[in-house]
Amino acid sequence: MAYNIIDVAQPARSDRAERPRLLSDAAGDRLFHVVVACAAYFVLLALGAAALSMAWGGKLAFQTFGWRFFYGTEWDPVARRFAAFVPIYGTLVTSLIAMIIAIPVSLGIAVFLTEVCPRWARGTVGTAIELLAGIPSIIYGMWGLFTFVPFMSAHVQPWMIDHLGPLPLIGALFDGAPMGIGMLTAGIILGIMVIPFITAVMRDVFSVVPPTLKESAYALGCTKWEVVKYIVVPYTRTAVLGGIFLGLGRALGETMAVTSVLGNARTPSLSLMEPGNPIAAAIANEFTDADSDPYLSSLIALGFVLFVVTFIALAAAKLMLQRIARQKGE
Amino acid sequence: MILAGPRQRRRRLTSLFVLTLATLATIFGLVWLLWILGTTFVEGFNALNLKLVTQMTPPPGQSGGLLNAFFGSFVMVLIAAAIGSPIGIAAGTFLAEYARGTRIGEVIRFVNDILLSAPSIVIGLFVYELVVRQAGHFSAYAGGIALAFILLPVVVRTTDEMLRLVPDVMREAALSLGIPRWKMVGHVLYRAAKAGILTGVLLGVARISGETAPLLFTALNNQYWTTKLSEPMANIPVVIFQYAMSPYEAWHTLAWAGAFAMTLFVLALSIVSRALLNRRSADNA
Numbered sequence: 001m002a003y004n005i006i007d008v009a010q011p012a013r014s015d016r017a018e019r020p021r022l023l024s025d026a027a028g029d030r031l032f033h034v035v036v037a038c039a040a041y042f043v044l045l046a047l048g049a050a051a052l053s054m055a056w057g058g059k060l061a062f063q064t065f066g067w068r069f070f071y072g073t074e075w076d077p078v079a080r081r082f083a084a085f086v087p088i089y090g091t092l093v094t095s096l097i098a099m100i101i102a103i104p105v106s107l108g109i110a111v112f113l114t115e116v117c118p119r120w121a122r123g124t125v126g127t128a129i130e131l132l133a134g135i136p137s138i139i140y141g142m143w144g145l146f147t148f149v150p151f152m153s154a155h156v157q158p159w160m161i162d163h164l165g166p167l168p169l170i171g172a173l174f175d176g177a178p179m180g181i182g183m184l185t186a187g188i189i190l191g192i193m194v195i196p197f198i199t200a201v202m203r204d205v206f207s208v209v210p211p212t213l214k215e216s217a218y219a220l221g222c223t224k225w226e227v228v229k230y231i232v233v234p235y236t237r238t239a240v241l242g243g244i245f246l247g248l249g250r251a252l253g254e255t256m257a258v259t260s261v262l263g264n265a266r267t268p269s270l271s272l273m274e275p276g277n278p279i280a281a282a283i284a285n286e287f288t289d290a291d292s293d294p295y296l297s298s299l300i301a302l303g304f305v306l307f308v309v310t311f312i313a314l315a316a317a318k319l320m321l322q323r324i325a326r327q328k329g330e
Numbered sequence: 331m332i333l334a335g336p337r338q339r340r341r342r343l344t345s346l347f348v349l350t351l352a353t354l355a356t357i358f359g360l361v362w363l364l365w366i367l368g369t370t371f372v373e374g375f376n377a378l379n380l381k382l383v384t385q386m387t388p389p390p391g392q393s394g395g396l397l398n399a400f401f402g403s404f405v406m407v408l409i410a411a412a413i414g415s416p417i418g419i420a421a422g423t424f425l426a427e428y429a430r431g432t433r434i435g436e437v438i439r440f441v442n443d444i445l446l447s448a449p450s451i452v453i454g455l456f457v458y459e460l461v462v463r464q465a466g467h468f469s470a471y472a473g474g475i476a477l478a479f480i481l482l483p484v485v486v487r488t489t490d491e492m493l494r495l496v497p498d499v500m501r502e503a504a505l506s507l508g509i510p511r512w513k514m515v516g517h518v519l520y521r522a523a524k525a526g527i528l529t530g531v532l533l534g535v536a537r538i539s540g541e542t543a544p545l546l547f548t549a550l551n552n553q554y555w556t557t558k559l560s561e562p563m564a565n566i567p568v569v570i571f572q573y574a575m576s577p578y579e580a581w582h583t584l585a586w587a588g589a590f591a592m593t594l595f596v597l598a599l600s601i602v603s604r605a606l607l608n609r610r611s612a613d614n615a
Contacts, residue, residue, distance in 0.1 A: 033511075035420060039421040043421050043482065046445065053455075054456065057455070105358055106355075108351055113356070132362065135366060138542040140366065143365075143366045147369050226341065253448065253451065255449065255543040256542045260575065283451055284543060288550070300459070311448075
């Protein structure tokens with residue numbers, strides 16, 4: 001049938017339509033459908049295979065050390081005894097510091113971009129903040145190592161040790177020598193790295209708040225801050241939380257910047273001035289040195305733990321962002 | 331005029347105070363950007379010289395260039411783009427054309443977004459298990475495959491979005507002529523969304539050009555020139571990492587030069603592709 005239509009439409013070039021085809025239209029359609037479907041299922045498969053391969057690679061460690069792998073503190077390549085408490089603790093602490101810095105700053109930037117900034121400058125300032133996400137993480141690491149670590153050790157950490165160290169309770173966090181490297185420095189750099197991700201989400205969701213709601217509030221005499229506090233934030237609460245979890249997912253898995261400024265610790269330490277060894281850094285530092293099967297398997301098991309934790313954070317983020325995405329009409 | 335009592339004045343001051351804080355937060359963010367980029371560009375610019383692109387990476391403590399590392403990065407990014415883009419474009423096509431409003435489409439989109447933010451070191455471990463351990467040695471193609479997994483979700487997402495921006499009338503017009511669906515996709519949709527899809531690939535290339543973690547134990551590193559894909563190969567990110575962590579001054583200088591070149595490339599590419607994407611979205615919206 002298709003031939004006839006083309007013949008009628010293009011009588012002058014009917015010879016082209018007569019050319020024998022390699023595939024009938026229906027077969028071509030089916031083939032194309034199968035090819036693109038396979039590619040799409042490949043994406044599904046990739047994530048599943050990544051999880052499985054790491055579970056498989058870490059099996060030896062999980063079997064050998066059992067539950068102790070999660071709460072034990074020893075990490076001894078010589079005795080071939082491994083437990084993941086120190087790396088897990090390191091990941092949690094650096095990510096926590098990162099979030100403490102990134103959440104308020106991102107909220108501030110998003111409010112600035114949607115409420116304060118003059119319209120003509122919004123694009124430029126927004127792009128500049130997004131650029132922070134474009135800088136490769138190894139550059140953060142190198143800048144951290146050569147510029148930020150000396151800065152911390154010369155100016156910030158001595159002050160903290162003098163003024164925060166003697167305080168009760170939190171004093172123990174700021175105990176130690178001002179070496180510059182350590183979990184605090186790594187956490188701050190992580191914080192800077194996740195700011196653009198959280199900001200982007202917050203800015204996007206703030207801009208879908210219906211103008212009528214905001215205008216009604218202004219009409220009642222609300223100030224800009226009151227509109228943000230009582231209208232914008234409550235309206236976008238779930239999505240804002242989603243953005244925070246997205247940033248958390250990024251912070252948990254960030255590797256190179258943290259590895260560069262952290263030193264390397266085998267023992268847990270309460271002080272933020274001390275070196276730590278988050279999961280990603282442990283893998284990056286030690287993987288090529290791993291000389292025994294339990295060692296290698298323990299590192300892959302760490303990778304599996306990291307994968308599961310970031311998966312949970314990112315999946316939570318995605319679910320929370322879905323509702324607002326529908327409102328945006330995506 | 332409304333009289334401003336002390337209560338109103340306090341509310342107005344609170345608002346002013348908070349908005350000032352928001353402005354300060356923005357300045358805080360921009361200061362870091364300028365500090366990091368400034369350091370990289372100043373240090374890197376001073377380290378530039380012609381030897382960078384004519385000589386190989388030197389042994390410890392000596393001066394040399396980064397030629398083999400530039401070449402290795404180029405090769406691996408090329409492998410990644412060659413594997414990742416076709417699969418990504420096909421998967422994006424499935425999502426936009428065949429899986430609209432279906433459950434499986436939602437699931438794949440969900441998984442793709444997770445893959446987009448998944449830690450790159452985990453991808454490195456995965457490819458180590460998948461390729462390096464099976465082959466028994468580190469290799470440039472393992473590095474390329476690891477990077478392909480990072481490029482893939484970027485391409486899937488942009489292709490999906492760009493195809494959905496193509497108005498349905500174009501699909502209907504093509505189909506009503508009796509053109510089979512796959513030709514409609516190839517001749518009409520891809521042509522209409524060509525710039526957008528290409529931008530997605532560029533965005534993916536920008537993303538993988540600076541990735542270090544997945545290469546650490548797939549491509550590893552190599553002090554010498556090699557064109558064999560089955561051997562470990564030098565690449566800019568890993569060389570920067572190794573040299574920056576070393577105690578040698580000459581290596582630090584080289585690391586800054588590499589950092590300068592890489593940052594410039596990555597940022598230029600992502601700014602250009604982002605600008606293109608934004609313009610397209612605005613045109614079609």
